[in-house]
Amino acid sequence: MSITIRYFASLREQIGRGEDRLDAAGIATVDAAWQHLHGTPLPARVLAAVNQEYVGAEHVLTDGDEVAFFPPVTGG
């Protein structure tokens, strides 16, 4: 299973990179992907999107998904 992980704004700067790739068949959810990469549950202030739609931490991942993590939005 191949998943692309993207980070934006201050989160990208904190993590130090804009993208990760996961090839991990055992990773079922958005939260599990974050745990696998960063060793903690998904922080409450971090928003998640899958294939460019907002999702909750328990959203189930599918092969080829694009997962995005980002801080609260501040547009407008």
Add this chain to the structure above:
Amino acid sequence: MSITIRYFASLREQIGRGEDRLDAAGIATVDAAWQHLHGTPLPARVLAAVNQEYVGAEHVLTDGDEVAFFPPVTGG
């Protein structure tokens, strides 16, 4: 006492003129001016202004006042 009376819009057309002049020392209020000219109390749907400010029917008139009567406004 000299008072100028002005009419606007549909009211001007109903009355058939845009202006009246009153030289009537005994006329105390806006309502009395209307009564004197038109023989009825000021109709509820007719709005009144004195010197270009909205007033009620009991507003007391002063020499030189410009009194205006008009229908509900429909601007915007």
Add this chain to the structure above:
Amino acid sequence: MVRLETAIFDPWSTLRDFEQTHDMGDGRSGAAAVFVGTMRDFNAGDGVRRLFLEHYPGMTERELERIADEAVERWPVNACLIVHRVGLIVPGEPIVLTAAWSAHRNAGFDACRHLIEALKHRAPFWKREDLANGEQRWVSENTPA
């Protein structure tokens, strides 16, 4: 600022000109809320070909000034603009423009909405319609919000 227009006006270039020539609060205005009312080609179920907008010269301007002053007193707005057409107009032409500039959006929206609501309730303007069927009639009360 309030202004009556006797000929067709472009609300958008009016707004640009106003911003370029008036003090918007030196970088303090982050929000502009604007309303533009345009003449429709129907009213109360009937086709309308033309509209005559009568006003009360002097009182109309004063009442618009009062309405703009109220908005500045009630909300933290840096500037207000009211422009209203008078005379003969045809469908598609702008009738009214209200705008409020403020630091934050709620004050701008609330002030702009106050400008148009108060104008519709209090400013001495009257509309006479030339209907598609040839009749002429005075609009007896204002359009629903």
Add this chain to the structure above:
Amino acid sequence: MVRLETAIFDPWSTLRDFEQTHDMGDGRSGAAAVFVGTMRDFNAGDGVRRLFLEHYPGMTERELERIADEAVERWPVNACLIVHRVGLIVPGEPIVLTAAWSAHRNAGFDACRHLIEALKHRAPFWKREDLANGEQRWVSENTPA
């Protein structure tokens, strides 16, 4: 319609161009409600010299489209427009424009306000400020309404 702008845009000529090139409902639109957000030269008490607006290419456009679609579903509006700046901008430049055209004013105001509120809560944009004192910081949450 939604659009991201990478360079300075004039909201007023954008509105005029949009009206001239889009179907506003054939005389059915009597009301246009508009919001323009402009970069201020201060935020949270600090002077700001410059702003970098990051977005999520693809998702940002899709989220704006969803917001515009919601407005059309929830209110009787004939057209919606959202324009948002991305990249580097300086004080005084417009950041965002939202507009809704409708037959009556309440629907226009409500839809326009929904566009900007939903955009501020949901559209993936992030602001990084260059402060007057030389520091750089990400805006951590949105400005008060």
